[in-house]
Amino acid sequence: MNNGLNTNQIHENVYCNSDSYNGIYNKNLLMNKINRMKYFVETQYVYPNIQFYSKMLRININSVNPISQQYTVNGEIDRRGFKIVVNVQHFPRKNFIMFSVECNYFFNYHSNNEYTPGPRHHYINNNKCKCLLSLPNNIYTFEAEDVNVFHFTFHTPSNLTPREKSKGAFHLIIDSLIHGSIIPYRPFIVDPRRSVVPKQFITWDMFDGSMNSFFATNAGVYGINDISSFLLRFPQQLSFPNTPTQNIHYINDIIKPLYDKIVVDILNPIPTIPTTITRVPPAIEYVRTIRIVDCSNMLLYGLNNNHRDPSGNPQPGQRILHGGRRKTKKRRNL
């Protein structure tokens, strides 16, 4: 039965993986490990690379004159006073953990609207800001607060809808690369190709190639903003100098190692749990013209070996990944 919420098979694959994490989620274990990782991230990936972040995000580190270079972006004049922090937040009742790298900065803003310095939030360029000072000539000084550079979230078990979970209950969102309203992300996915226990999460490089039509896509499918397809569609500069002799690549040197570290150090050691609780479904390849196989059927086919032929191979004409198979191939009624 299809619930009609997910727009394609990739959504359903990610949702189905996410839902299976209800058996993996262990908030105490996750929190302990994430808290321990926080110091490591601060000292290895954030503070030593502050020049890189400053250049990439186009915010001056200094907060007072004289400033060697001024950054003005989308009407935010003289972005300055750059501060970057690592934050871990936990909402136990909602089974939600966020591990984020965030920044704060000040900027001047010219507007014919009248702003009153005060506690009220305003949104400028989709960032939450507070007006601090009113200057002559309709110039106001704002503070942009807690702007996410990137963040990892872990939120299961929960009764979130399939649409919410179609981004993956565990995932990375790279807020700083936003393009219009599209924010690139990458879910943490249990590798559906491994039939052995314990299940392993997919590392960063394993997404490229074979995973594209299962958990990521470069087919321009609506709502799928996996980072690899995102960068193909919206190429941008990702490499900036950190020191005169060192260039840092945002994805290769920061995001990818952190993603893999979470996979190797935090997520992969967790599924030491009975397989009866965690049933990771086989993913189904996305083919635009073929109807969606929903999560319950993915689980059913993946766990039922009677659907294989006597030699254990999939039936001719069926696509399969890790023992799962599609029962029917029908053209979707549009």
Added chain:
Amino acid sequence: MSYPIKIGRKPNIITIQSTEAHHEMFTTDIERIKQFIAVSDYPDKIDPYVILKINKKAVKLSKQEFRYYFGDLDEDEQIMMYLYESTVDSGSRRRINKIIKKLIDPDQPCTEKELIDLMHWESGNHSYYLTMSAIERGEII
């Protein structure tokens, strides 16, 4: 900097000026805290002495230190602080109240965006308190 802030559903009971709001949010005056709690939507859910304990810490800590301190509190204490701050805050109280109601109700799911909004709102309140205190002391940004 002088628009009035109405607290609670009864607008005339307490009115403070916006310049004072951030100080009120982190006040260490127990009687003032009790006054705000009395007009909040959840007077029976907020322990004034928990708020007093948190506020006494808050006024001594930097933004980041306060975030860590707040993150280590029991969730019940965190929720009391959310409720208290939403009583004093004028800016986004209706939207935040909606999220806090979901947070209290075990059957209501919160989206990731809502929870991020809530945590940024809370730390933003403390950040604002620190910034305005610095401006009042004559420290220029």
